[in-house]
Amino acid sequence: MHARMTGALLIGLLVLLPVARAQDLPRSGQPVFDRVVELVNTNFYDDKALDRFNAAVRAEINAAAAPISATSTANRVNQAIASVLASLQVSHTGRFTTGSIDYFELSDIFRLAIRNDTRRLFPPDGEARxxxxxxxxxxxxxxxxxxxxxxxxxxxxxxxxxxxxxxxxxxxxxxxxxxxxxxxxxxxxxxxxxxxxxxxxxxxxxxxxxRPLPMFQRAIEESMTISEHNGRRIGYVRLWTLSTREGLDIVAEALLHGRLTDAEGLVVDLRGRWGGGPADAAEFLVGGTPTFRLVPRRGDPTLANFRWKKPVVALIDKGTRSGLELFAYTLRQNAVPLVGERTAGALLAGRAYILPDDSLLELAVSDAVIGDDLRLEGVGLAPDVPVSFPLAYAAGRDPQREAAMGEMMLILGAGPIGIPEWDRSVTR
The missing domain is CATH 2.30.42.10 (PDZ domain)
Structure with missing residues (x-):
């Protein structure tokens, strides 16, 4: 989830979590491995999983073929850390190295959590690039x-x-x-x-x-289009993540008086990279309050609150995770059709830590419960209109997006005319 939200959750959480004494933890002598073990035992949200985790740790330390020790090779350490983290069987938990795009994107998303390390990791200004x-x-x-x-x-x-x-x-x-x-x-x-x-x-x-977050913000803005089908204008925007500072404001401005203002309906693409964002991020599409501006004596009015009042269709798949998954759930609760594939089932609060070798550990530090007892973690949301997306050699073809356009045309009363024949069977 969003770094600012995670930080707020963590303040109260650290008081409640049982802190294992360092001398009681299994030790290998390998500093990166041992730091992962310490962080999980201190901060992981579910203490019931720690016995299973520490059993996996001891198994790696005592492995007959290749025990983890101070002299273990980098490949062996990587394999051992991946194995013990996998034993937790949850999302928002993994280790990322500087050879991956995920490392840099997560470093920017969790920039506040790792702020004491950013100038050293990303000189000279501490901005992940x-x-x-x-x-x-x-x-x-x-x-x-x-x-x-x-x-x-x-x-x-x-x-x-x-x-x-x-x-x-x-x-x-x-x-x-x-x-x-x-x-x-x-x-x-x-x-x-x-x-x-x-x-x-x-x-x-x-x-x-x-720079990951500015790049995502640009990607959100550049994704916005209006296409005409059977005389009806359908807007489209892809929310790559909810963690950008102004991404949602850019979409709201475009819907109010920008490139999406003439759309009769909106397809919002939640097939993202990362989640993040506030819990009420979807309110601008389905909330009940009116659009609200602040009008000063001098200068331009400021958009304080925007509400879209026209139809919405949402696209989902396994990339719909964390805050985007909550966004999709909110839309469904407001009768917005979900098109595509089941979401990731990855709704926990995570936090990032920098390890001794400068790799990044993302760790689930809080459960996420919707209402009284609904959890999407490990479950996800099934689409209302199932449409698969064969990736290999797709040549840019996107059957899920075309199906969402067909769904919107049915909502607008235009019928599925103009949608390729292979999509008509999946529209309602």
Whole structure:
């Protein structure tokens, strides 16, 4: 969840959590591994899981083939930490290293929690940055495919599409950070395959030094479009995360008097990267209070509160997690149709810690309960309109988005005319 919210939760939580005495904890002598063990025992939200966790820790320390000790190799330490954290069986818990995009994005999202380390980690100003092109990939059956292209990014401008198979970058295997390190301000050649069994293509992409939250804010703004179907104007926006400082305000302004103001209905895409945000983030789409402006004697009016009064359809999938999952739940409670695939089932409060090797530990520090006893953790939300999204060689085709557009046209009374034949079976 959002770093500011997490910090507030943590103040009260540290008083309540049972703090294990350091001398009672299993020790390996390996500083990074032992620090993870200490942080989990001190701060993890569910003390009932600690016996299972510490049993996994002892198993790694005493492993016959490769016990964890002060002399363990980096690969062995990585494997051991991943194994003991997996024993907790929850979201918002994992370790991230500087070779991954996740490390930099989470460092920016949790910037307040790690503020004592940021200037050292990200000199000179403490702002998280990484060399990249605004593309995220996933590995399927041993091949690497583009799973996300951030709107407004160099990858988007160069024409890379979701579903492209990435073969090489400048003739070498793809690495999230390593492929672009030392190449900021220069172009790289991406070798890709767009269609199964087709000949590879090449794309030249400019490398930038990306700041995660400003990049996400730009991506939200750049995603906004209005398309016309059967004479009806349907707006679209993708909320990549709720953790940006002004992302929701930018969307509200666009709906009120910007590029989305003429939309008759809105498709809001919650297939994001991260959650975050306040618990009432969805209120501007479904809340009951009116739009409210502050009008000074001099100067421009300030938008204090905005409420969208037209139809909404939401897109969800396994990327809909944390604050975005709560956003989707709020929409469902207000009869907004959810289109796509089941959400991640990842709704806890997390916090970040910097480990002795400068890797980042995200740890679930609080449970999240909706109402009296509803938990989405490990469960998620099923869509009202199920639509799958085969990633490999999708060539930019997005059946979930097209289905959401068809759903909106039915709500507007326009029927599914204009939506491809393969989508009509999933609209209601």
């Amino acid at each position: 990484y060399p990249g092109i605004g593309m995220v990939t996933s590995v399927l059956e041993g091949k690497r495919f583009v799973s996300d292209v951030y709107d407004g990014s160099p990858a988007k401008k160069a024409g890379l599409l979701v579903g492209d198979e990435i073969i090489a970058v400048d003739g070498k295997p793809y690495s999230e950070i390593g492929s672009f390190d030392t190449k900021v301000g220069r172009g790289v050649e991406i070798r890709l395959r767009r269609h199964r069994d087709a000949e590879p293509l090449s794309a030249r992409v400019e490398v930038e030094r990306l």
